[in-house]
Amino acid sequence: MNKAVRKAVIAGNWKMNKTPAETTEIINAMKPLVKDADCSVVLCVPYVDIHAALTAAEGSNIEIGAENCHWEKSGAYTGEISADMLTAMGVKYVITGHSERRQYFGETDITVNKRTLAAVNAGLTAIVCVGETLEQREQGITGELVAMQTKIALGGISKEQLNKIIIAYEPVWAIGTGKTATADQAEEVCAVIRETIAKVYDNEAAEALTIQYGGSMNAANADELVSKVNVDGGLIGGASLKAEDFSIIVKAASK
Ligand code: 13P
DSSP states (O other): OOGGGSOOEEEEEOOSOOOHHHHHHHHHHHHHHHTTOSSEEEEEOOGGGHHHHHHHHTTSSEEEEESOOBSSSSSSOTTOOBHHHHHHHTOOEEEESOHHHHHHSOOOHHHHHHHHHHHHHTTOEEEEEEOOOHHHHHHTOHHHHHHHHHHHHTTTOOTGGGGGEEEEEOOGGGTTSSOOOOHHHHHHHHHHHHHHHHHHSOHHHHHHOEEEEESSOOTTTHHHHHTSTTOOEEEESGGGGSHHHHHHHHHHHTO
8 A cells, every 4th residue: 555645634623612713713823833734734613613714714725624514405404504505615625424423413324425425526525434432343343344334435436536535534432532543453444444445446546545543633642643554644623623733733644
């Protein structure tokens, strides 16, 4: 596998944090710290912060994403936001299938697939999250489970459309717990995801795909995680809310 062909992507997932005013403040602080990044820098923010984020990030190397999107273009879906609405605003990325959505909001592999298809068809890059719970890891089914989640999420996505897909491997037990997967654990599962892509598509597609690790990635452990050959960056929760910490992770991925 050739890491050199892939550009790392460091993406923040702000979850349900920050007001528009706070968004402007953080992005203004981040801009000078990440301006020399040799990786893509993305912030996925709450819907209500998108306008402020886009305005603050204008002219910088920070791109803005959303945290979810609906699969229909429009209609009677109270509380939902379509992929077309996001592209109309200037959003470039969207997270699909985050484990918090699977855990708290009834998201299934099927709805993750529908949202991912809608995102890609609207021209967004989908950051598709997969990952096992602690119970599943202890059962020894991590590889099979993550391969299955990946296959279902990408159903109907052509090889050509894979350049609009990022897979984020996020072990549920490592999210927001301060418990990080070891670099070897992250590498092992990211390699399984890449093998899955090679089987479903081909080696060329697998080599080109960006696969991130997410789960308590921070300024102290990013270096080791992103040094792994199959780990092409990270999806960062808590540490993406702090300009300094996030910029250290960006620097680690720029080496
Ligand atoms: P933490 O970095 O806070 O563990 O969150 C990871 C995550 O869920 C990113 O999507």
